[in-house]
Amino acid sequence: METIDELTGQIRGCRLCSDRFAATTTRHQPRPVVWFSDSARILIAGQAPGARVHDSGRPFTDPSGDRLRAWLGLSATEFYDRSRLAIVPMGFCFPGYNAKKADLPPPPICARTWHTRVMAQLPNVELKVLIGAHAQRWHLNHKGPVTALVQGWRDHAPQVFPLPHPSWRNTAWLKKNPWFESELLPVLRARVRQLME
Numbered sequence: 001m002e003t004i005d006e007l008t009g010q011i012r013g014c015r016l017c018s019d020r021f022a023a024t025t026t027r028h029q030p031r032p033v034v035w036f037s038d039s040a041r042i043l044i045a046g047q048a049p050g051a052r053v054h055d056s057g058r059p060f061t062d063p064s065g066d067r068l069r070a071w072l073g074l075s076a077t078e079f080y081d082r083s084r085l086a087i088v089p090m091g092f093c094f095p096g097y098n099a100k101k102a103d104l105p106p107p108p109i110c111a112r113t114w115h116t117r118v119m120a121q122l123p124n125v126e127l128k129v130l131i132g133a134h135a136q137r138w139h140l141n142h143k144g145p146v147t148a149l150v151q152g153w154r155d156h157a158p159q160v161f162p163l164p165h166p167s168w169r170n171t172a173w174l175k176k177n178p179w180f181e182s183e184l185l186p187v188l189r190a191r192v193r194q195l196m197e
């Protein structure tokens, strides 16, 4: 089996989506944001980096990251401790914008090419936090609405917690679903704390 260093090196050098990204309004080049180590006990399986993360080269360096850290009850230092927490999106690169200036979905070729190989390098993961429909489809084979899956979070806890995306676009969703903050998040935070200690 390939080593984790070989794999991360290959992902960092991946340019499979060059033509796809060059055809978007931002005409950017691939910049894979790779953030995992084989000792991690917590996996954050997200969607894809946004434009700010594309610039910083570090995952969740944006308001979504601030909200996600608050949801998990983690400081920035804890969150960026790769030895404890792996961040593996369904697309490693910023995919560009659609006509409404929303992020495009992660290119399916990314998960097809890399995800199984990355998961094989993470044998110590005891908690998977699945953010959004793309990660939920891959990890749980869930094809229905995100809300229904998140509402049924007790069916998957404490090994898996499906979450909505922490984007500002979901602020109205959070207001409509107060059980998410009052019931799900305290259990998730306790589980995260248990695995971080």
Ligand code: SF4
Pocket (backbone or CB within 6 Å): 011, 014, 015, 016, 017, 018, 030, 031, 032, 091, 092, 093, 107, 109, 110, 111, 113
């Ligand atoms: S999104 Fe994934 S497949 Fe596409 S260039 Fe980036 S690392 Fe490669």
